[in-house]
Amino acid sequence: MLSVQGVTKRFDGLVAVSKMSFHVAAQEMVGVIGPNGSGKTTMMNLISGVYTPSEGGISLHGRQISNLPPQHICREGIGRTFQLVRLLPGLTVLENVKAGAVFGHKRRWGRDADQFALEMLERVGLEGQSHAPISTLTYIDQKRVELARVLAGEPEVLLLDEWLAGLNPTELETGIQLIHDLRDEGRTVVMVEHVMDAIRSLCDRCVVMSSGTKIAEGTPEEVLSDKEVIKAYLGDDNA
Numbered sequence: 064m065l066s067v068q069g070v071t072k073r074f075d076g077l078v079a080v081s082k083m084s085f086h087v088a089a090q091e092m093v094g095v096i097g098p099n100g101s102g103k104t105t106m107m108n109l110i111s112g113v114y115t116p117s118e119g120g121i122s123l124h125g126r127q128i129s130n131l132p133p134q135h136i137c138r139e140g141i142g143r144t145f146q147l148v149r150l151l152p153g154l155t156v157l158e159n160v161k162a163g164a165v166f167g168h169k170r171r172w173g174r175d176a177d178q179f180a181l182e183m184l185e186r187v188g189l190e191g192q193s194h195a196p197i198s199t200l201t202y203i204d205q206k207r208v209e210l211a212r213v214l215a216g217e218p219e220v221l222l223l224d225e226w227l228a229g230l231n232p233t234e235l236e237t238g239i240q241l242i243h244d245l246r247d248e249g250r251t252v253v254m255v256e257h258v259m260d261a262i263r264s265l266c267d268r269c270v271v272m273s274s275g276t277k278i279a280e281g282t283p284e285e286v287l288s289d290k291e292v293i294k295a296y297l298g299d300d301n302a
């Protein structure tokens with residue numbers, strides 16, 4: 064469904080992503096993991112069109128998308144959440160989610176968009192909060208709104224950039240369960256995540272990045288016991 068082919072991204076002299084290639088099949092949940100600064104968020108930004116690759120290409124269903132602006136990539140069917148939650152603070156919870164329905168992959172309008180946004184709020188456990196201002200929400204509830212917003216766009220591929228980061232242990236359990244439910248629905252997901260318990264229990268496959276390159280790919284068990292991966296995370300002495 065999604066194919067990343069030889070993608071490199073340079074920021075002046077710095078190569079943040081180098082010759083990355085991987086594929087994501089329909090209904091697969093793929094984890095992108097790696098130490099801090101290894102290029103994971105840049106990879107998400109390349110897939111979602113925030114950045115254009117310096118080299119290489121990205122395709123969805125065989126159609127090149129890497130030359131399109133982010134709003135067109137979203138329309139094509141790639142939806143995302145952000146490492147630091149990005150909501151529209153002047154709008155209510157419902158209005159934020161409705162924006163996802165209106166500007167997402169499937170274009171819903173008016174009452175249909177309202178109804179669908181309400182369904183998505185229920186889906187993430189926020190029923191009854193639809194008219195709350197964003198500023199009154201807890202952090203996990205803000206994350207839920209962001210998830211509801213991206214789901215409201217009915218993306219074919221969902222990119223989750225550290226969606227579990229910053230949650231306390233109880234919230235983490237709830238958060239992992241929410242992603243489990245997405246998995247059970249057969250959604251196609253690419254998730255950047257540092258929470259290894261989540262990677263183990265959720266992902267079919269992982270791509271491991273270090274210094275901008277892919278150093279391993281396989282099931283969570285395979286990559287987490289790979290010497291190169293252990294070295295990248297912990298240094299030579301522990302490999």
Ligand SMILES: Nc1ncnc2c1ncn2[C@@H]1O[C@H](COP(=O)(O)OP(=O)(O)OP(=O)(O)O)[C@@H](O)[C@H]1O
Binds near residue numbers: 074077101105106
């Ligand atoms: N817009 C930018 N301009 C210049 N350098 C950038 C830019 N975005 C990212 N980088 C650099 O690219 C490298 C990879 O950063 P990136 O945020 O993609 O890593 P990451 O794996 O997501 O890290 P973390 O796990 O800490 O979020 C870093 O050295 C970072 O400083």
